[in-house]
Amino acid sequence: xxxxxxxxxxxxxxxxxxxxxxxxLEKLRSGGYGVGLAAAVPWLAFGASCLYWEDLGDWSRxxxxxxxxxxxxxxxxxxxxxxxxxxSAGVALRRxxxxxxxxxxxxxxxxxxxxxxxxxxxxxxPPPQAILEVYTDDMPKLFDSVIASxxxxxxxxxxGAAIGxxxxxxxxxxxxxxxxxxxxxxxxxxLPATAWLPFAFFTFPSSWSASTFLIALATGFPVTVLTWxxxxxxxxxxxxxxxxxxxxxxxxVLKVAIPAALPHVFVGLFMGLGASFAVLVVAEMIGVKAGLxxxxxxxxxxxxxANMYAALIVMSLLCSGAITLLFKTRDRLLVWQKGVxxx
Amino acid sequence: xxxxxxxxxxAYPAVGAALDIEHVNHAFDIDGVVLPVLExxxxxxxxxxxxxxxxxxxxGKSTLLRLVAGLEKPRSGxxxxxxxxxxxxxxxxxxVFQDPTLFPWRSVWxxxxxGLEAQGILKSQRQRVDxxxxxxxxxxxxxxxxxxLSGGMAQRVALARALVNDPKVLILDEPLGKLDSLTRIxxxxxxxxxxxxxxxxxxxxxxxxxxxxxxxxxxxxxxDRPARVKADIRVDRPYPRHRGDPYLADLRRQILGLLGxxxxx
Numbered sequence: 347x348x349x350x351x352x353x354x355x356x357x358x359x360x361x362x363x364x365x366x367x368x369x370x371l372e373k374l375r376s377g378g379y380g381v382g383l384a385a386a387v388p389w390l391a392f393g394a395s396c397l398y399w400e401d402l403g404d405w406s407r408x409x410x411x412x413x414x415x416x417x418x419x420x421x422x423x424x425x426x427x428x429x430x431x432x433x434s435a436g437v438a439l440r441r442x443x444x445x446x447x448x449x450x451x452x453x454x455x456x457x458x459x460x461x462x463x464x465x466x467x468x469x470x471x472p473p474p475q476a477i478l479e480v481y482t483d484d485m486p487k488l489f490d491s492v493i494a495s496x497x498x499x500x501x502x503x504x505x506g507a508a509i510g511x512x513x514x515x516x517x518x519x520x521x522x523x524x525x526x527x528x529x530x531x532x533x534x535x536x537l538p539a540t541a542w543l544p545f546a547f548f549t550f551p552s553s554w555s556a557s558t559f560l561i562a563l564a565t566g567f568p569v570t571v572l573t574w575x576x577x578x579x580x581x582x583x584x585x586x587x588x589x590x591x592x593x594x595x596x597x598x599v600l601k602v603a604i605p606a607a608l609p610h611v612f613v614g615l616f617m618g619l620g621a622s623f624a625v626l627v628v629a630e631m632i633g634v635k636a637g638l639x640x641x642x643x644x645x646x647x648x649x650x651x652a653n654m655y656a657a658l659i660v661m662s663l664l665c666s667g668a669i670t671l672l673f674k675t676r677d678r679l680l681v682w683q684k685g686v687x688x689x
Numbered sequence: 690x691x692x693x694x695x696x697x698x699x700a701y702p703a704v705g706a707a708l709d710i711e712h713v714n715h716a717f718d719i720d721g722v723v724l725p726v727l728e729x730x731x732x733x734x735x736x737x738x739x740x741x742x743x744x745x746x747x748x749g750k751s752t753l754l755r756l757v758a759g760l761e762k763p764r765s766g767x768x769x770x771x772x773x774x775x776x777x778x779x780x781x782x783x784x785v786f787q788d789p790t791l792f793p794w795r796s797v798w799x800x801x802x803x804g805l806e807a808q809g810i811l812k813s814q815r816q817r818v819d820x821x822x823x824x825x826x827x828x829x830x831x832x833x834x835x836x837x838l839s840g841g842m843a844q845r846v847a848l849a850r851a852l853v854n855d856p857k858v859l860i861l862d863e864p865l866g867k868l869d870s871l872t873r874i875x876x877x878x879x880x881x882x883x884x885x886x887x888x889x890x891x892x893x894x895x896x897x898x899x900x901x902x903x904x905x906x907x908x909x910x911x912x913d914r915p916a917r918v919k920a921d922i923r924v925d926r927p928y929p930r931h932r933g934d935p936y937l938a939d940l941r942r943q944i945l946g947l948l949g950x951x952x953x954x
Binding site for chain 2 (some may be wrong): 584589609680
């Protein structure tokens with residue numbers, strides 16, 4: 347009873363019968379289930395189109411896809427009616443119901459336009475069941491590619507971020523370091539990391555170490571510059587306060603300069619993450635014989651476009667996940683900040 | 690354990706220090722032009738005195754405070770705390786600035802703990818932080834972050850952050866300058882009562898003659914830049930003082946006259 351909206355309450359007050367009818371029936375009358383029920387419709391349509399309409403081509407996962415679609419439709423239905431009993435999961439489901447409608451509709455249109463009418467040319471635009479087939483049949487190779495990409499990305503990113511952070515703090519703190527490092531940074535930093543590709547691939551012993559270097563480079567530049575600007579923009583008053591309270595130089599760096607610079611550092615880490623994704627994919631396409639970039643290249647070479655889309659979806663989930671993780675970390679560390687960008 | 694208990698029992702003799710400022714000159718280089726800010730300033734301040742430095746805006750009174758705090762070194766002349774030459778900052782001389790300058794990433798408690806942490810004695814002295822927060826009446830806000838505080842509360846935290854070190858000299862650089870007038874009146878009374886309880890020497894910079902007379906037992910009037918000591922006025926009135934006191938009103942007229950503002954009175 348506690349989750350009733352005002353309109354539900356007024357609808358209930360208007361009808362004496364509402365008092366005796368069960369909650370779900372009452373809600374059905376007042377239209378409270380509208381979006382949730384609407385969410386089930388496109389998914390049912392999607393499933394039905396898979397099941398009862400002959401495919402133009404020969405795809406083996408059409409029936410499996412239909413079952414999955416019906417499953418989602420059932421979940422939407424159950425979730426809508428049972429939302430009051432599902433607690434926070436029910437609330438979350440209800441909030442996302444409009445997206446379920448949109449996604450179901452999109453998949454139905456995609457299914458019909460590719461597998462049923464062939465409006466979009468094959469093999470460039472495969473139907474959803476072809477992509478599902480990649481996930482079920484080519485999982486081991488895709489999984490290995492994900493592992494390879496994550497390892498490469500993580501190694502390069504952590505090295506680049508650590509070096510960038512230390513360099514940034516040093517330049518921001520010490521004029522002498524700044525004198526020597528700043529010109530180098532200005533000269534080399536703006537160069538896209540991918541421009542180093544030829545150099546990296548013949549200088550480093552393996553394509554893996556070369557790629558790590560390039561990813562670290564792409565990450566390091568924005569992290570360095572923003573950490574530096576963060577440290578340089580710490581108000582002198584903070585140092586004055588700390589010094590009069592008995593702080594030594596190490597305290598000024600670790601407990602004043604670095605925490606004060608952290609919001610800037612996170613902007614650098616975010617920019618570095620974006621730059622490093624680009625380098626990762628290029629490096630994998632050109633030199634490294636593993637990873638999602640390599641998988642994309644390989645899929646294209648065999649005209650296996652379904653594999654390409656499947657890899658793209660995985661890649662976007664990974665990149666988005668990495669950024670979510672970064673923002674979550676930032677929100678934890680910077681709870682003291684107001685009005686930070688939400689992701 | 691016994692040593693720690695004994696340590697606590699002694700309770701930090703918070704007796705003010707004497708300050709000697711002898712023939713101090715100071716100047717700034719601004720784009721190669723030397724700008725003198727202090728000219729032969731000499732002052733002898735007794736332990737536990739409450740001295741207000743009053744002067745026109747930009748006359749160099751804050752610079753004098755920075756020299757006393759040890760944040761800058763004078764071009765010439767000597768500053769001493771209890772006959773020991775001041776060569777750098779020391780937690781026995783703590784400054785409360787015009788802006789609270791709390792560290793926004795630290796909670797109220799962590800801000801107040803800053804001095805003890807910097808000196809590496811926080812672990813054994815945590816109760817001093819609690820005591821200082823209680824002293825300024827912010828016990829309920831220990832976990833709050835600076836952006837959640839009002840201007841007056843933030844300045845109270847800054848005061849607690851200074852007092853937790855049991856300073857011998859409390860240096861106040863227009864600490865109430867940016868507060869609204871009601872908060873200001875309350876905090877003036879609080880500062881007096883803290884000073885009376887703790888007995889530290891207080892050096893207050895202000896450009897408000899009324900504030901100086903309400904708080905201090907000695908008012909030093911400085912000239913326009915470069916600052917020289919223009920007058921050294923004893924305010925021989927008991928506390929708590931009354932703003933309407935004719936004696937203080939008379940002194941105020943005198944001081945404003947020294948600052949060249951007598952035409953308005």
